Amino acid sequence: MSTASTRAVPGRRPMVAGNWKMNGAIATNEQLIGAMLPALESISGVDLVVCPPYPYLGQLRGALAGATGAPGPVAFGAQNVAAQAPGAFTGEVAAEMLVDLGCRWVIIGHSERRAFFAEDDATVLAKTKRALEVGLNVIVCVGESLQEREAGRAETVVGTQLAAVLPAFAQIAHERCVVAYEPVWAIGTGKTATPETAQQMHAFIRAELARHDEDMARDTRILYGGSVKGANAASLFSQADIDGGLIGGAALQPDEFITICRAAA
Numbered sequence: 661m662s663t664a665s666t667r668a669v670p671g672r673r674p675m676v677a678g679n680w681k682m683n684g685a686i687a688t689n690e691q692l693i694g695a696m697l698p699a700l701e702s703i704s705g706v707d708l709v710v711c712p713p714y715p716y717l718g719q720l721r722g723a724l725a726g727a728t729g730a731p732g733p734v735a736f737g738a739q740n741v742a743a744q745a746p747g748a749f750t751g752e753v754a755a756e757m758l759v760d761l762g763c764r765w766v767i768i769g770h771s772e773r774r775a776f777f778a779e780d781d782a783t784v785l786a787k788t789k790r791a792l793e794v795g796l797n798v799i800v801c802v803g804e805s806l807q808e809r810e811a812g813r814a815e816t817v818v819g820t821q822l823a824a825v826l827p828a829f830a831q832i833a834h835e836r837c838v839v840a841y842e843p844v845w846a847i848g849t850g851k852t853a854t855p856e857t858a859q860q861m862h863a864f865i866r867a868e869l870a871r872h873d874e875d876m877a878r879d880t881r882i883l884y885g886g887s888v889k890g891a892n893a894a895s896l897f898s899q900a901d902i903d904g905g906l907i908g909g910a911a912l913q914p915d916e917f918i919t920i921c922r923a924a925a
């Protein structure tokens with residue numbers, strides 16, 4: 661394991677991001693945020709982010725703002741962004757618009773985007789560059805399928821996805837670029853990777869980062885995603901190279917999400 665694999669480095673503040681995926685409605689979002697916010701606001705030392713579908717970003721901006729209307733302690737972000745600058749791209753949402761709405765974060769290259777919307781590594785790189793260029797922080801997802809893992813190709817697949825996006829990370833403050841390791845076989849399936857399996861891949865990712873830049877490896881946060889729940893969050897987050905989580909299903913359950921966020925503190 662690389663010497664970069666040490667916890668409690670000031671640059672690696674724990675982080676938990678909730679990915680609501682294509683779920684929500686104005687009324688239920690209001691209930692969900694209302695049920696979570698007081699508890700989330702009382703957690704310190706963790707970067708907390710909520711990522712609703714695009715149409716609800718404005719709603720979250722209002723709901724998460726502090727009393728003065730300034731951004732509150734819980735940030736919000738988008739689940740996707742266009743690779744293009746504003747212009748004639750019907751149906752797309754530009755990074756500038758996300759900034760305009762007050763987003764601090766954007767998830768890029770989620771496996772559902774890769775699988776269902778044919779996003780390849782070149783697209784993920786282009787989107788990441790655009791987002792960082794306009795001041796958004798990014799959570800770039802990588803992860804292998806079950807078939808790839810069983811064929812012994814997990815590290816090759818993850819290493820390739822990671823290498824493709826690294827040119828965008830160069831020259832950018834390390835706290836703005838987050839990697840999320842999400843094994844596809846663990847997403848929404850209830851089959852969480854064991855803390856040991858997850859740690860092994862996180863250590864691999866950190867070692868790959870170190871091949872490019874030791875400081876980047878030391879400071880870059882690597883989140884785990886895939887069936888994280890209140891019951892397994894603490895054991896995952898206690899691993900040396902797991903700096904928090906990207907949470908899908910459990911982000912829609914207030915008690916679960918609060919427990920997960922507390923486990924990262």
Ligand code: PGA
Binds near residue numbers: 849886888906
């Ligand atoms: P899950 O999803 O927590 O429902 O497995 C994680 C994700 O897809 O980000």
